[in-house]
Amino acid sequence: MSGPLLPTDPASIGGHRLLARLGAGGMGVVYLGRTEAGALAAVKVIQAEYADEPDFRARFRREVEAARRVTSPWAVPVTGADPDAAAPWLATAFVPGPSxxxxxxxxxxxxxxxxxxxxxxxxxxxxxxxxxxxxxxxxxxxxxxxxxxxxxxxxxxxxxxxxxxxxxxxxxxxxxxxxxxxxxxxxxxxxxxxxxxxxxxxxxxxxxxxxxxxxxxxxxxxxxxxxxxxxxxxxxxxxxxxxxxxxxxxxxxxxxxxxxxxxxxxxxxxxxxxxxxxxxxxxxxxxxxxxxxxAEMLALPDIEPTAAGTPPEAPGRRRLLVLASGAAVLMAGGGVAAWAALRGEDDPGTAVATTRHWALGLQADLSGAQKTAGQAQERGARLAIEQYNSRKNKPFELTLKTVDDGGSAGRAPAAAKKLIQDADVLAVLGPTNDETANAVLATYDEALLPLMCVSAGGLLLSQQQYRSFVHCRPSDSLLAIPVAIYLMKQGVTQRAGLLQDRTGRTYAQETASITTLMLRRLGRPPYPRVIPADTGDIEPVIADMLRAGIGSFVYAGYAPGAARVARELVTAGFDGPRLASQAVIDPAFLAQAGDAAEGWVMTASFIDPSAVPEAAAFTAAFRKRYGAAPGYYAAEAYDTVNLFLQELVKGTKSGRPPGRKELAGLLRKSTYKGITKQFSFRATDGQFTGWGISLHRVEGGRFRFVGEAPSKV
CATH class of the missing domain: 1.10.510.10 (Transferase(Phosphotransferase) domain 1)
Known part of the structure; x- marks a missing residue:
């Protein structure tokens, strides 16, 4: 799907009039272009920061040469290229269909x-x-x-x-x-x-x-x-x-x-x-x-010709339209604030009205299936901002602007667009789940608006290199690492039984794979079994694992499946260590497993602040503000906002906050000792590099926070 050109986009590249944006990533932008003969083309343009790297330019030149050597009706042909241009580009025949x-x-x-x-x-x-x-x-x-x-x-x-x-x-x-x-x-x-x-x-x-x-x-x-x-x-x-x-x-x-x-x-x-x-x-x-x-492509309007040699300082037609719109706002009484909003946010010469209210955005599930986690994050974030605003030496006040995506991947892009288009929003906290995060990561990245995730943890979030993403928790796969370490520390000499429940799809597969890898490295390969998604009776599988002489049991999957396994293990008389990861910390597990849930141990990326001495002041302030104990992810959101505030204040100059791009860089290079964990990141992609994994155990029919998960045997 195409999007409109931005004011900063060029009017033409290599004889192609640019009509729209087809996509953008960390390395460059792909435009829809039209040649003088009227043919449509996909024009891939490399960002200047990569064009200055000799190795990257050589790779791009090799791409052009390779693509030109292939002649097939089922391969997109190259129609033009200039790998030696200041902004290297490659044009291919345009295919309007989806990937x-x-x-x-x-x-x-x-x-x-x-x-x-x-x-x-x-x-x-x-x-x-x-x-x-x-x-x-x-x-x-x-x-x-x-x-x-x-x-x-x-x-x-x-x-x-x-x-x-x-x-x-x-x-x-x-x-x-x-x-x-x-x-x-x-x-x-x-x-x-x-x-x-x-x-x-x-x-x-x-x-x-x-x-x-x-x-x-x-x-x-x-x-x-x-x-x-x-x-x-x-x-x-x-x-x-x-x-x-x-x-x-x-x-x-x-x-x-x-x-x-x-x-x-x-x-x-x-x-x-x-x-x-x-x-x-x-x-x-x-x-x-x-x-x-x-049909969408054919309906694109023609663009009035612009001289290819237009000097850089002369604004293009689209830029003039933006400036004209700004002038209209001024004449209508918009004043200095309206004019400032129309100018580039990273322009050091931008005039800023003293009444401007900078903001942190929050995109969360506030009304859907995971609203408990989303609302906890909103409350934790709001408390951190209120405490910041109460400081006497703050450079400016902040507001929290929230959008509710209902936990839906279909609603998430529209919610993200609201925050992106709000020039006062400096960064965003959220979204709540993996589906919504995957739906908006590229959108936030194209806008270079920092996105700080505290609950979404799926590994798809780490498969592409984004420029503004900051992952403020260990990924789901890493939560399986302490499982093997915990079992070794328990001194169980028999093999661990490892059950992958296919109803858990990717989550179960990741948990099983990492647990297997860790146990093998520790010299204790597990006894693995898999339950197909349509399995009705799991008793034969459990019986087989027990006959193999397992001394502990690891479940990879979601809460309903874990409850079924827990009941079967009790029926079979198994009382060895039983472990799972974060997805099983769900009220459904307690309700469906009943007494069979007792003693199960789970790893998680969050804490229970009520049980952590270092979080006592936060817990007291939260109870005073909201009249209830903080839920899961409230403290993590509180920590993340305070990390954001630390870098925001550090980057503020002459009362003006750092721009979005600068702030993303500051966040990725930051370290912060919070009440939940020590925060640190990989500067190249914003992935979390700390530990931040805790243990929870079912005791007395509830999940009890045990403490930090072991990282060494």
Whole structure:
């Protein structure tokens, strides 16, 4: 989906009149452009800060050269490029359809026939790639655009010659974890050949058929480990021929995988592409989405010509419109504050009205299924800001501006837009859950508005490198690390039983994978079992684990499944240590497990401030302000806002706060000792680098905070 150009965007690039933004990321922006002949193009422009890096520019030049060597109807052709320009750019033919990733996310998995046709045409594209002596090395759903007449393979940014050793460091992995091959994942420095692309194609087709990556999602390390050692998750694929094809493509040994030639000639013989005809290969809802996108592009208005050599100081037409709008506001009585709001926030010459109220934004679930956590965060944040405003030496007062997204990924972008468009908002706390966070991360990043998450913890949050994201808690996968350490400290000599509940999807998979990895490193490999999502009777599985002589039990999944397992363990007479992670700290576990919940131990990214001496003053202030004890995440939100305030005051000059971009950098480089944990971050991507994991135990029918989880045996 396209978006409007920003006032700071150029009017043209390389002879292309720019019409809209197609997307933006940490490295650059992709525009929709139109040539003088009227042809539409996708114009990828690299940001100046990366263009100044010789290695990055060389990589971009290699991308241009690689893309030009591939001629296939199923690969997007290059129509122009200038890798040596001040702002390097690459133009390709514009495909109005969504990416495969977007289509599956919006409309669900594709039918088996669509997957077969998709595989046949992408195999043909890869055949041309390999015939050109290249290996694509990044075949993934985001790099396949869908059109009515077939898919288009894009992005040759890391393509290399098939006989070239692309990795000089044995620890450097090139590609997208979850869609790369085992030989890429192991990063041993050996050349990666065409079979690697076939493996990635298998991952892509599995995603298209099931709606999920075959090796789950999560941290890069977890994905790489599963790619090398685990079997792919192909559950739900009923077509035997497709299942067979995917298993061949996903063979661990490159020699066991079919060639792209064999894929097209022998294994995908159905649904041949008609000569000169149009292939009816996509579901109606996807075709409708492509048609709507095409209509949107055709409806874009022409832009009046602007001289290509316009001096930098001369404002473009869009900038003049913005300034004209500002003048109209002034004449209508808007005054100095209105004029200041129209000028660049990072401009040191901006006039600021003394009555301007700077703000911290809060995007949260205040009315949906997770409103308890969202409301706790709002209360903790509001208390921190009220205490700040009561200081005598503050540079200015702050307000808290809240938006309620109801915990819905569909509502989240509109909520984020409200805060982004409010020029007074310096940073945002939230959102509450993984779905809403994933829905808005790129939006906040494009606006360079710092986003501080205290409860969302899914590993998808760490898969892309954002510029303004600050993760203020350990991720869900890291919560599994203390499980193995805790068991070792308990002195249990028998193997640990590890049960992965498939109803827990990615969360369960991550917990099981990290627990397995840690126990193996500690010399205590677990006894693992998996419960398929549709399993009715789990007694045989539990009985098998007990017959294996397990001395402790680890559950990977959500609260309802844990309750079922807890009851079965009690029935079987098992009384050894029983552990799970944060998702099980849920009233549903206590209600459904009853007495069987007693003694279970859980790891979590939050504390109970009522049980922490260092949080006594916060707890007392919270009770006085709200008449109740603070809930989970209230103290974490309080700490995060105080971290934000620390950096805000530090960066304030002459009564003016730092701009959004500067503030994001300050937050990522900051350290802060809070009442919940020690905060520190990786400056490159804002990921949390502290510990911040606690233990909770069920005692007397409630969750009791035990203390910090062990980090060493």
């Amino acid at each position: 495969l990733q977007e289509a599956v996310a919006r409309h669900g998995p594709l039918p088996a026939r669509s997957v077969r046709v998709l595989g046949r045409m992408l195999a043909a594209a890869l055949r041309e790639v390999h015939a050109a002596g290249l290996v694509h090395r990044d075949v993934k759903p985001a790099n396949v655009l869908l059109a009515v007449d077939g898919p288009r393979l894009i992005d040759f940014g890391i393509a290399r010659a098939a006989d070239e050793t692309a990795i000089t460091s044995t620890d450097l992995v090139i590609g997208t974890p979850g869609f790369l091959s085992p030989e890429q994942a192991e990063a041993r420095g050996a050349p990666v050949g065409p079979p690697s692309d076939i493996f990635s194609l298998g991952c892509l087709l599995a995603y298209a058929a099931t709606g999920r990556p075959p090796f789950g999602s999560g941290t890069a390390d977890a994905l790489l480990y599963r790619t090398v050692h685990d079997e792919p998750d192909l559950e739900g694929i009923e077509a035997v021929d497709l299942l067979t094809l995917l298993r061949l493509c996903l063979a661990k040994d490159p020699a066991d995988r079919p060639t792209d030639e064999r894929l097209g000639a022998e294994l995908l013989v159905e649904d041949a592409i008609p000569e000169g005809g149009q292939l009816d290969w996509l579901p109606e809802d996807v075709v409708r989405a492509i048609a709507d996108r095409s």
